[in-house]
Amino acid sequence: MQDVYLYFENGLFLQGKSFGAAGTSVGEVVFNTSMSGYEEIITDPSYAGQFIIFSMPEIGIVGTNPLDMESRAGFCKGIIVRHYNEFHSNFRSINSLDTFLKSQNILGIAGIDTRSLIKTIRNNGAMMMIASTEISNQQELKNKLEKSKNIQEINLMPEVSTKTPYKHKHGVFDFNTFEYATPKTHKKIIAIDFGAKRNILNELCAVGLEAEVMPHNFQALEIIQRFKNGEIQGVFLSNGPGDPLMLKDEVEQIKLLIEAKIPIFGICLGHQLLAIAHGYETYKLKFGHHGGNHPVKNLITQSVEITAQNHNYSVPEEISQIAEVTHRNLFDNTIEGVKYKHSPIFSVQHHPEASPGPKESNHLFKQFANMI
Incomplete structure (x- = not known):
């Protein structure tokens, strides 16, 4: 050394x-x-x-x-x-x-x-x-x-996002067989890669969703046309690095998806970008939330879920004007999840796929599959 x-x-x-x-x-x-x-x-x-x-x-x-x-x-x-x-x-x-x-x-x-x-x-x-x-x-x-x-x-998207679209079809890794599960998929979605973790894609597939992964500089009009044709049934917005307010082009494309009433599920950065696209700018936390042992209260079920977290930014309280707050962080009471009132859209700040961490929130993937 x-x-x-x-x-x-x-x-x-x-x-x-x-x-x-x-x-x-x-x-x-x-x-x-x-x-x-x-x-x-x-x-x-x-x-x-x-x-x-x-x-x-x-x-x-x-x-x-x-x-x-x-x-x-x-x-x-x-x-x-x-x-x-x-x-x-x-x-x-x-x-x-x-x-x-x-x-x-x-x-x-x-x-x-x-x-x-x-x-x-x-x-x-x-x-x-x-x-x-x-x-x-x-x-x-x-x-x-x-x-x-x-x-x-710094805009970190070109560094972390995929350069070309690809399809993800396998599920969660089985440590008994040392193979990836191959669940039967019954719906197709577009997953926008802002720096997506592989296990997020695995969990989406595990609940029956075949994901076509697209780069951060996607074109919303193409996705909207495919949605209208019945080719895809929803859009997922992934986690990712950096300040979400830097991603102005991506926000403009997300606004078009929102206007088209496409079912959307966002995690972490995707959660933040949805808030910005609705007109509510994010703010930076003092030192962020990073770890696999953060308690979050599910306000729908009134249960406490131990979650994996990795973010430096949070959505503002004012978002409650257009969305129901569904989750709260029990460390600092910041917003951890919302469901928009007039759109088929919901998002969470924490990582329900964990890896590493507890899987107490992975029911959200099933929630997305049921919604579409």
Whole structure:
């Protein structure tokens, strides 16, 4: 392990030990409270442009394998851990985390007091940072960070979204047979890829929906025509990274889908984009919600569901003027789900597909299938 140097927007300067890729990276730093599933987290496209601090102090022991990847690559800038385990021991492990990060060109940073750093983020909010195995001078790191774009100024869609449409037909992975289920599909939908996790597509297929995945720069008129012809029965808007207010072209296309009364289900970024398309702009949370253990109250059933989360933005309370609030976050009471009053549209902020995390909210996929 070679030395790695970290400089944060608030002036904090730290030194750690690197694993994974070497080099210099700039990004926003957030923390994740999940106790397991680090490979799924690293390959969640919603972390594009970000450094992830893991609150779990021991990382690396279960290694990595292709089946646990949630997208075609890892899009985060780097990960920060208390202690990295090079020795990996799991019957599914193919490579060490170090080898995996090198293959993805992602920085790994160990030997950091992550408990203290997470408290700093909790108190000061998410901030930009720079990490380097090449630059050790604090002032040089500061200058480079100040010249870099803030994550809110970067459109990450071209990086994470698919370039060409494709069809997704297999369901959830069966760990007994080590094969993907192939459920019978009875409806077809368009899934807009803003950085979709693979398990979202698996869950859609598991409830009988064949998904044709389209890029972020989709054309709504084409989808509307196919809906009118009966070729497709609904649209899904996926999760993804960055500030939703950056995606003005995508919002304009979503407005056309709304006007056409097409059934729509949105998750995370899709949830936020639907709010913006209805005229209610999102706002940034202090440090966001990232982890697999966040309680959300389902206001329809009055039950509490433990959920997986990964977002820095939230929809405003004013949206209740046109939508029924269906879910609330029990940590800060922010809106976690809405059902629009005059349209066949609903959305949630959390991740019902989990991976990693609990599956207590995956009934929402069945709800979408029933609606269409």
